[in-house]
Amino acid sequence: MNSSPRQQLENTNMSAMSRSIVRQSKFRHVFGQSAKAEQGYDDIRVSKVTWDSSFCAVNPKFLAVIVESSGGGSFLVLPLSKVGRLDSNYPMVVGHSGPVLDIDWCPHNDNILASGSEDCTAMIWQIPDHTPSRPISEPIVVLEGHSKRVGIVTWHPTARNILLTAGSDNLIIVWNVGTGEPLISMDDHPDLIYNVSWNRNGSLFCTTCKDRRLRVCDPRKREVVAERLAPHDGMRPMRAIFTREGNIFTTGFTRMSQRELGLWDPTNFEEPIALLELDTSNGVLLPFYDPDTNLVYLCGKGDSSIRYFEITDEPPYVHYLSTFSSKEPQRGMGFMPKRGVDVSKCEIARLYKLHERKCEPIMMTVPRKSDLFQDDLYPDTAGPEPALEPEDWLEGKDDDPILVSMRDGYVPPKSRELKVSKKNVLDSRPATRRSVSACDASNLPPELVEKLLEEIHSLKATVLSQDKRICDLENKLSQYTNGTA
Template sequence: MSRKVVRSSKFRHVFGQPAKADQCYDDVRISQTTWDSSFCSVNPKFLAMIVEASGGGAFMVLPLAKTGRLDKSQPLVCGHTAPVLDIEWCPHNDNIIASGSEDCTVMVWEVPDGGLVRPLTEPLVTLEGHSKRVGIVAWHPTAQNVLLSAGYDNAVLLWDVGSGQALVELRDLHPDTIYSVAWSRDGSRLCTSCRDRRVRVIEPRSGRVLAAHLEEPMNLQELDTSSGVLLPHYDPDTSMVYLCGKGDSSIRYFEVTPEAPYLHFLSLFSSKESQRGGGWMPKRGLDVSKCEIARFYKLHERRCEPIAMTVPRKSDLFQEDLYPDTAGPDPALTAEEWFGGKDAGPLLISLKDGYVPPKSREFKVNKSILEPRRSQTCSDGGSPGALEKLTEDVRQLQAMVTEQERRIAVLEAKAAK
């Protein structure tokens, strides 16, 4: 009689634990748009979700602690003139988020510490370069202020957000709609999937395609017969891959190893309700005291439910084998260095003593691109000079409000001490 050998793994018994009802976010009208993005992005300070909104596109930003039933008057980020299709927090500044929309623009926003007390309608920067709707935004993992966008015009643009310029435009690499884009860990490569059923590995600055089709898979896993879109998440610290599908009610997770068969199924988390999307918390936002190695924010039709992935351990001590040094919030390169040809891996931090999100960091943007674009004549017949004066008054008022918010933050910090 042969005996089946079970592969040893410290992640074999990882289990998913849904948050209690009072730790969920209720009464959220998740977007009904049919685009296949995750509709959600999260970091150690904020949770952002794309929501239904009248008169344009909007998404909601909540401090992580603001759980429970939300007020219907909750302010939104609502500067787009058409539905928002994708959002992503900046990995180097927890107060900065980018959004792509059907209005063909990308906008970059700054959320104040503590969240929104009024609707946010003025972005830091509006990036215009796509001729059709923008379905994907993705920040560079190690270079500051570098943002990727991909649109229905089959183009990938690489922006220096500080100057508001698209310094690289990849317009001839994809013959059809781009479904997804992912950076390598050091940002030296891109991987894209396209409607033409090809996966491309691209050197982004030169536009050179390093591989255009993967005919022989390293491993083949049959999941189910559903045709829903899969949302993969890879954790380089644990070499684990999590797969959840839109319209599905489960999360499958696997471990990747350097030897064949390379991909090993670990377990499955299932719940009764299917997901419309969801976001993964960066490793620095997890609770290491509970051996939490991942956290998924699952979007229902009217609700967001955090699900913690935990390794069962009896010891209360820090588990070093579960938490190698991980990517921190500091960039390794400037935008100029990366566009100039340099590459660097992430700057790592230890989670041994936990991670405390810093106060909002300064986001440097060329002041000239912050001025709102105005037509030379007013619709009501006003003169260009009057409009310019009004614009200047608004700018001064915005500067005054910003200064007051800064002073309040300083006073709060002093009071806390």
């Protein structure tokens, strides 16, 4: 039956309205894909410690994973290119005396890694570009200031050598790792701190706590500048991260144990910008945020899926995009900085999913027909050059990250040695433990340093054997002389 012209006009108007309701976004069709089996990392015994950290940290050079170990304080660092089955004798990083709880790569030096442990210390490690021949057991700095386990380590986004640690003693300490000294200490939290997140320029950080409060802290004023009781009604752990615009994105639970996400304006904590219920599950949602695209990836521990959302200034402000699903649950997750993605494949994010015995890269791409560089997908991103020195930041200066172009694909700079000043705690250690730094290692390639160490050990062994031989000969000579007499 033919419709009247009036009905046709109404139908046309309705279809135009429905088209206008569909939100326009270049990220509506982000596509997640697992790497091929041979591009994964197998035979990795992921840690079983009961702590809600991601257990994994990644940068354009290395993959680091907290693993099970007999000594309890080990983690594994692999070059990204070392895919496939892991050799059972591959050297670990073994300096902690208790289980490692959190690890974080320095944003300004791809060879520097921080770790926090149940042994109440945080340690700073220099990871060589080549595969070490023995376990790495000597940190370049040991940070001792907490009386209980150190569960959170996170680097300042723009200032060189500034590291924040948080422990089960409810204490937050900001360190200058170049001197090994604590700069700032805050004890405003009455209970266990769940997570800490810096804002884009590092002037503030936000925390979630077991007392169910979300706090915004100014570390240089040593005070809490804003707080919100129970952004999520449930009692289970929350997570909070700063967005590029200065809002705070949170994940938590409702009173009925449904998982929930929220977006908040820290200058007005009364009402959320957005609040969205997701599902019913026990796994804590770990948010990974990309400030270049304003996308947030939610990975629940024990889930087998990754959901991603776009944050915009249009209602409903947090827009669900899609879900990447796989068969096996995740034990943890690592998130690659934008510098490490493959621009030739329109890859906008890469996550590293931890299984029980392996690590699997997952690529997030935006399908495009053109082979040309996609300017709209890759705005300039935060580079490895720090914007501030520690002294400048401590005096009250703030600066946004120094940006680099992704047009030709990012090429990491030559590795730089972390400079530790003479005031460092390492100065009180025996000279033999600092034998590498005694010669100016910054002027030597890592391979040569390793070779020199091998030769030193060999020479020591030779000297000891020669000493023993000389003693034996002297004894025989004295026996012969006494016998002749």
